[in-house]
Amino acid sequence: MLVKKDTKVYVALYGEDERLLYDELLNMPNASSGEYIFVKFPFEIRAAGEKGFLQVTTRDNNGCIDGAEYGAGLFILEWGQPDYPSGQYDL
Numbered sequence: 001m002l003v004k005k006d007t008k009v010y011v012a013l014y015g016e017d018e019r020l021l022y023d024e025l026l027n028m029p030n031a032s033s034g035e036y037i038f039v040k041f042p043f044e045i046r047a048a049g050e051k052g053f054l055q056v057t058t059r060d061n062n063g064c065i066d067g068a069e070y071g072a073g074l075f076i077l078e079w080g081q082p083d084y085p086s087g088q089y090d091l
Contacts, residue, residue: 007059008061008063009026009058010024010026010055011037012056013043013053016051021076022041022042045076049075051076052075052076054071055069056071057070
C-alpha cells in the first residue's frame, strides 16, 4: 500500500459476527512508499478460533478515506504466534 507523507493509516480487525475486535489510527508523518508497518492486535475471542477480516485504509487529516483500501479474510486464533516467514505476506 502506497502512503503519502502526513497520511494516517486506519487498521481494523473484525470477528466472524462483524464485531470490532481492534482498531487503531496510525500517524505516518514521514511515510515513504514501501514502508512496513507492524501492529500488535490485543483482542479476545470466544472460541479457539474464528473467521475474521482485516481492513487497512489510508485517511487524510480530516479522517476521510484517502483512496487506498485493503482487506483480507483470515482465521483468528485465540493464542499463538504467526506460522509464516516474515515478509511472505506483504500488503
